[in-house]
Amino acid sequence: MVAPSLVRLALGALLAHRLRSGLTLLGIVVGFTSVMTIISALEGMMGAIEGRLERLGPATFIVVRIGGFITSYEQWMEMSKRKAFHAETAELIEAGCDLCERVSTAASTGAKVKYGNTAMRDVEIRGATFNYIDIIDAEVAQGRFHSHEDDLSRRRVAFIGDLVRETLFEGLDPLGKSIRIGGAKYTVIGVGEKEGSIMGQSQDNWVIIPFPAYVKEFGFNGKEMYFFVQAESVEQLDDAMDQVRVVLRSDRHVPPDQSDDFSLLTADNLLAALNALTRLFRLGLVGISSISVVVGGIVVMNIMMVSVTERTREIGIRKAVGARQRHILLQFLFEALITTSSGGLVGIVFGYVIARSLVGMIDMEISPSAFAIVVGLSISTGIGIIFGIYPAMKAARLDPIKALSYE
């Protein structure tokens, strides 16, 4: 076998020109670092969002008036004409859906929250009925979530997010303290487990109050209401959704020939919608960063051309002692391949490290995906072949007599 010797020759030639090989390698490393940084960061971002959606639970869905995958303005206009929900919707669902384990009514708005002289603007105020905490996979860090009794007596109690706790009660025990939301006073009864942030957006900037208290505070708005519904089991999710559909269609007098005038969202279909919406954007980012890989490939080709010219005599000598065209071709191709694939490998590692440190600043988990590594390595090998083949062929086809007399 000649090939292993040719690999060794290629390696030797690269090591003989360390500076040149190093600079070529750098071109490839930079290209792959940028692509891998972007791919890893995007993966991390999508992973974080996915993780967040999974907290909805696999057996849970949300009933909303407007939602899902909106693809056109017309669709949006049509949706915005949909009827509001009425106050008894949750009871209707509970009565008409025997596969539904729990139903929680919810609504939300933004408001200012104050404790003493400290104020926080734009806190998400969520009104939800007591079983919200059992449907959403949220952890109680301290205190408790409000109870059925709290709902019934419309008590003004608040379950606060970690960012709210940290901002208003730094170092203090928040339980039992009185905060002001809008015009009224609420007693803090619990704190949620810290959730961190996605893309610099804190997930802990909220206060949950009993839904009846919310209505008292912000008024009843059937257009903004939504419902968390938990099916008895994951297997029964689809059937439960069908039952809810039947209940709502009859309640809202939807003719049989018309589609639903409400939307049912699951973690799965939300994720699919998100993936579809961001696909083009992600492809674009990867595409733009790939330009640097192509530039790296051109650098390799350029250096290879110089190298072939410079080593014309060497090629002549090799041919004189019996190297075939394909031996010369392979030696130069191996030089290109070693450069691009090792550059690709280093770039993948760098890209991952950079993405990790970037993402670390905004609390995102990121892990090297085997898929990204395999794709990165095959692309770097491909770049080596594409940009190495022409110089290598040029070398292989040199006329031995001319090559030997080349000065």
Place this chain on the structure above:
Amino acid sequence: MVLIETHNLWKTYEMGAEKVHALRGASINIEKGEYVAIMGPSGSGKSTLMNLIGCLDTPTQGEYLLNGKKVNQMNDDELANIRNREVGFVFQTFNLLPRATALHNVELPLIYNGSPAGERKEKAELALHKVELGDRMYHKPSELSGGQRQRVALARALVNDPSLILADEPTGNLDSKTSIDIMKLFEQLHRQGNTIIVVTHEESIARSAQRVLSILDGEIASDERASGESAGTN
């Protein structure tokens, strides 16, 4: 036994519209074990003849048999194979790889016929010992004298045990004392049974050969044996 047999070799180059005939029907016969000098002034066609004999090039017309194999119809790969196994080149400018050690330079032909690494090293060491460079195996060409470099080239030519050693002005870049040493080495190799063809324009170098082929304007002008008796051009 005939090693080289050419019939009416022509080599024509197209220089723009003009046709230049570097060889005009050269026919030669060289027996195995002969030591032949090819002489001629520059432009006579002796380099062209050497390139054809060494299978670096193919004739425009005519037939060339090396060891009974028809070379003039071979493709690039087959020619490379012949160069690898049948021909050992020695050049005026040595043509060694400057960054490689003497040992690696000598191993080079063995790399391209797929010899395993151990065997390569063994054969290369043996060849270097033959040219009395056993103690310089790990030196690079820049660390060797001109004479030593030419010995490395000679070892490289010998390493594959070729049918033919083909030397092109082997002493052209050497001083006269070193030249004599190198020519002695050629004579020694000849005595050991190697077939040697030396292309030169120096009378003194040609004199060490048994037979001198003179070439002029692309044709064989004379063919003389060392004893003085003419062998004819047939």
